[in-house]
Amino acid sequence: MHEMSIVQALLEQVQSEVERAGHPGRVVALHLVIGRLSGVHVDAIRFGFDVLSSDSIAAGAALYIECPKARCHCAACGGEREIDEIVIGCPDCGSAAITIRGGQELLLQSIELEE
Ligand SMILES: [Zn+2]
Numbered sequence: 552m553h554e555m556s557i558v559q560a561l562l563e564q565v566q567s568e569v570e571r572a573g574h575p576g577r578v579v580a581l582h583l584v585i586g587r588l589s590g591v592h593v594d595a596i597r598f599g600f601d602v603l604s605s606d607s608i609a610a611g612a613a614l615y616i617e618c619p620k621a622r623c624h625c626a627a628c629g630g631e632r633e634i635d636e637i638v639i640g641c642p643d644c645g646s647a648a649i650t651i652r653g654g655q656e657l658l659l660q661s662i663e664l665e666e
Contacts, residue, residue, distance in 0.1 A: 554596050565607070582663075620634060621635070
């Protein structure tokens, strides 16, 4: 499963960030940002995290996931809309002269450590 390797990479990133911070405490929570257009299934990430985190530095940590929408800007009508799925034309005028921004992020935003 694709998401399993994402979670694996995430846990490695958490491990190295915590080591770099030189913090001895437990990881309390992780905040992720997974854009709506990233193609990543949040449920699968949660499942993968439950399975893989149990013997990692993030064992027992809460997982907070934010799923930002993308914005679609149309050069033909000047419209700008929030979208939560991929579009091939402007939702307003149907023009293909659109630029889609955001919504594809997949990142570890922050790590909360025990005081
Ligand atoms: Zn348009």
